[in-house]
Amino acid sequence: RKEVEQDPGPFNVPEGATVAFNCTYSNSASQSFFWYRQDCRKEPKLLMSVYSSGNEDGRFTAQLNRASQYISLLIRDSKLSDSATYLCVVNGAAGNKLTFGGGTRVLVKP
């Protein structure tokens, strides 16, 4: 089983719709969790940290389910500018370092 796994997509989303996707991790001792956004050929940029209680930042909501070992990201009222690859990043999935999932590609269309 991969240390951090994501559905690669693409998720084709009509503008204004809601999209959600998950990321699973294999190591139950993983300590912290993040969602990053990566645009084509650019560096990953932090979207949000994921807390045990779940957290929301505007149109973005992140959840952590430790029992089932996954995190989720929900995007409401999708904008064209939300088109990107969303990277799940986990600390402690494999040693004391940040481990990246393969990314989920989201395409928001008019």
Added chain:
Amino acid sequence: EPEVTQTPSHQVTQMGQEVILRCVPISNHLYFYWYRQILGQKVEFLVSFYNNEISEKSEIFDDQFSVERPDGSNFTLKIRSTKLEDSAMYFCASLRRDMNTEAFFGQGTRLTVV
């Protein structure tokens, strides 16, 4: 807003040559990392650096690679005798405190080995 800076943005080198990729982490950060991303693939961990020494390295980070923090501000990745398969985007990242804080990435160096 403080940021991680990397130079050069693009490096083309001949197979077998040595390259040095440079990074200036955010000044009060303590942990430094190199990652790489081959085109179309996932971001892969290379090495982490803390307290002036390597704290962890991946299987990719073999004797061909080395890192240095020569002057307290720069953080460099040296690749000796480059191979075609070293062509990738190399990202430097820094963390303020520990792994529970978020990592900030530089804009990357695109390395092309010909």
